Amino acid sequence: MTAATTIRTGPVTGPPAIDVRGLTKRYGRRTVVQNLDITVPAGVVAGFVGPNGAGKTTTLRMLLGLVRPTAGGGTVLGEPLRAPEDFLPRCGALIEGPALYPGLSGRRNLHSLAVLAGQDPAIADDVLDQVGLAGRADDAYRTYSLGMKQRLGIGAALLSDPDLLVLDEPTNGLDPAGIRQMRDLVRSLAEAPPGERQRARTVLVSSHLLAEIEQICDWLIVLEKGRLAYQGPTASFMASTGSRVELRPESPDALGMLADLVAGLGLPCERAGDRVLVEIRPAAATDPAGDARPAPEPALAAVNRAAHANGITLVEMTWRQASLEDRYRDLVEVTAGGAQ
Structure with a gap:
């Protein structure tokens, strides 16, 4: 989108x-x-x-x-x-x-x-x-x-x-x-x-x-x-919302190491099937503590360098920009949670 x-x-x-x-x-x-x-x-x-x-x-x-x-x-x-x-x-x-x-x-x-x-x-x-x-x-x-x-x-x-x-x-x-x-x-x-x-x-x-x-x-x-x-x-x-990056290594055995590398860079991530899902926020946004969140391009570059340095070959790196619908859903969930 x-x-x-x-x-x-x-x-x-x-x-x-x-x-x-x-x-x-x-x-x-x-x-x-x-x-x-x-x-x-x-x-x-x-x-x-x-x-x-x-x-x-x-x-x-x-x-x-x-x-x-x-x-x-x-x-x-x-x-x-x-x-x-x-x-x-x-x-x-x-x-x-x-x-x-x-x-x-x-x-x-x-x-x-x-x-x-x-x-x-x-x-x-x-x-x-x-x-x-x-x-x-x-x-x-x-x-x-x-x-x-x-x-x-x-x-x-x-x-x-x-x-x-x-x-x-x-x-x-x-x-x-x-x-x-x-x-x-x-x-x-x-x-x-x-x-x-x-x-x-x-x-x-x-x-x-x-x-x-x-x-x-x-x-x-x-x-x-x-x-x-x-x-x-x-x-x-x-x-105030971000994007999700899907990373797929050439070898499925490298999934655990890849997830650890991404987490070590301070990026929220999770394993899903044969790939690692990474949440990336835009540089203009800040978290609740007021700290700047990483910009998408530098964060992707850092992930790519870290994977290469550790012998992991990435065969897929897909950046999915969050849409208005995604942001709206997040907002509604927060509003509903606050009303409980």
């Missing part, structure tokens, strides 16, 4: 796009979202992740004024959360799938929505091109594939050229090719569209597919059972 792909140089200086405190939603005795403090800098692509049922959609609905919070408040695009009429004209959203007219073409659907919103219908052609549907603009919506329907729904959210674009599980139900196309689309939406857009656009995309979020987001919000588990740069989240 590759590390997160940063598609921006960083957040735009200025007020955050979203800044809420104590956000809570209860339905009777059931608390769906509990005391969330969320800050999303302007100009980032923010991933909102967590398993199904973690409270992601409910939180997005509160941020968009579709659901009234039980408690908490804050601002969206600098306007009070409890006055959605002041910020919604600058927002675009796709929540739980698009609702469009099956018998109308993609172009006619967007024309109708633009007229209803008091916008220039002529913008529809630019939007269709932006979401990759220019070639199917005059085909009926009902003939579109699921991925195309999702993209047209995003197109509807783009009609107002929003400063904040909110996408709720845009890859749900898509096949691998559709997921890849959606990933590329989200990347492009975070960049300045034609016309030299001067103000920052913030994209907030929720998903339970962590591998996808890892590749498109430079800011991360992790939700677990309605509670905030992490928020901040994706790179910082990943820096």
Whole structure:
């Protein structure tokens, strides 16, 4: 798994796009979202992740004024959360799938929505091109594939050229090719569209597919059972985890000596079948005592030299970089352990 792909140089200086405190939603005795403090800098692509049922959609609905919070408040695009009429004209959203007219073409659907919103219908052609549907603009919506329907729904959210674009599980139900196309689309939406857009656009995309979020987001919000588990740069989240190296010696008889050599270098390891598994942490990370952990490349080089010096020939040295999913699983396990 590759590390997160940063598609921006960083957040735009200025007020955050979203800044809420104590956000809570209860339905009777059931608390769906509990005391969330969320800050999303302007100009980032923010991933909102967590398993199904973690409270992601409910939180997005509160941020968009579709659901009234039980408690908490804050601002969206600098306007009070409890006055959605002041910020919604600058927002675009796709929540739980698009609702469009099956018998109308993609172009006619967007024309109708633009007229209803008091916008220039002529913008529809630019939007269709932006979401990759220019070639199917005059085909009926009902003939579109699921991925195309999702993209047209995003197109509807783009009609107002929003400063904040909110996408709720845009890859749900898509096949691998559709997921890849959606990933590329989200990347492009975070960049300045034609016309030299001067103000920052913030994209907030929720998903339970962590591998996808890892590749498109430079800011991360992790939700677990309605509670905030992490928020901040994706790179910082990943820096607190490491990678695993699999070492296989030419002779199985050398496994014990190889494990001892690795342990002698201060690297956690274990034997597994015909290989030794080594845990390596990035140099930027520190252990609970505050000591720096070894960087992957120097640690691998040290292992290789030690093995060679002791007559051990390595026929395999496989470095498996930890993924966002690995880091998320570790975080959830720690959170669950602390709650016991």
